[in-house]
Amino acid sequence: MQQDKIILAIVDDHPMVIEGLKSLLKSETAIYTSVSFTKGREFISFLSQNEVNLVFLDISLPDANGIELCKEIKKISPKTIVLGLSNQTERSMMLQMLQSGASGYLLKNVSPDELLTCIQEALHGLITFSREAKEIMGRPSKAGLNEVASVTKREKQILQLLAQGKTTAAIATELFLSPLTVDTHRKNLLQKFEVKNTAELLMAAVHQKLL
């Protein structure tokens, strides 16, 4: 193995992705040399006996959890730079990767230029993201930050009954309440979620995983 070259590893269960990455790296073959793995475990055992400068880690492997794998990699070889690689556009997933020691995150729609830039940045000790990942990280995400409208026990109950298509009157009967009270709760829910009607309210509740 040529000691002067930078060693990149690719861990992904999709041969197509592996080939794609390698192909995108072909122009820089003088600088980088690459190895690839379709199983997390295979990479781990390779890593314990070989040096790897940077690894592209697919976070959704069939045989292992990306987050755990990332932690393991950093434990075995803290010098190895990990870049998350996935189609998952969930901000929370990206954050979890970073928390587990990753130096960046690439979405699989990364362009060839971006890819090379990201590798450079990462190797220089910088945090790096592909364009779209940057955008996602940029928005603090309504679901994540802005404090899930806190719903009281009663309100949650009413939400559930609304989701079953029940009317104010039906809900009142079911909960032994005055219809007027149910109405008040509904009004409060609409205000809390800043929505105009029940339809929008339920969708908001779904997005906040309350239903």
Next chain:
Amino acid sequence: MQQDKIILAIVDDHPMVIEGLKSLLKSETAIYTSVSFTKGREFISFLSQNEVNLVFLDISLPDANGIELCKEIKKISPKTIVLGLSNQTERSMMLQMLQSGASGYLLKNVSPDELLTCIQEALHGLITFSREAKEIMGRPSKAGLNEVASVTKREKQILQLLAQGKTTAAIATELFLSPLTVDTHRKNLLQKFEVKNTAELLMAAVHQKLL
């Protein structure tokens, strides 16, 4: 262009996937020649002026709906064989593709061998799937069986606007329709889903992954 070669097109917004596929096809470069597109529209305009034997179509493109694109392709050039290509493991999605004229479906974790086999099968007029896609198609799936209320294009559109809390009047304005027409669509939706009101309707739609 060499008339004797089989022309394969790749439509995918991920350059990495395009490169990966091309790379996997490299061994058969004597038989196949390939062109690639990152936008659905680009491929459509190419197709209207060139012959294409087979196209790998990513069903989740940012600029177009895979199902619609597939239909359009078969309309312009019925001889062109369409193979769905995606990470989506939803049986219903695969069925929709087949219904729209596709001859098969490959998941992106397809192995090099499978890929070549699938291309051969497809070119010989057979329906074909990658290994995992086959497995998914094999299980009739609980969600799939219990009759997913088939929703028309217009109805889906209206569902989406309802989910945004829009009223009949607002929807009518937005879609340049009579409010009475929107009302009819809403009534049909309520019937199809066998629900009492919009709240229940939206929840049903969510559970069927229409929203």
Next chain:
DNA sequence: TTAAAAATACCTAACTATAGGTATAAAAAA
């Protein structure tokens, strides 16, 4: 090229929800 499905539009009347309030008792927190 038919037949079926989808999209369009209309009517009436009853029902339900929403917007604007106010107010008080009971739990929970501070």
Next chain:
DNA sequence: TTTTTTATACCTATAGTTAGGTATTTTTAA
């Protein structure tokens, strides 16, 4: 123990939805 939040209940109007229909045109599929 006081303050805040939650849960309860009410009033007046207006806005919007739903239940019963019928019917024509335009697309799509057989």
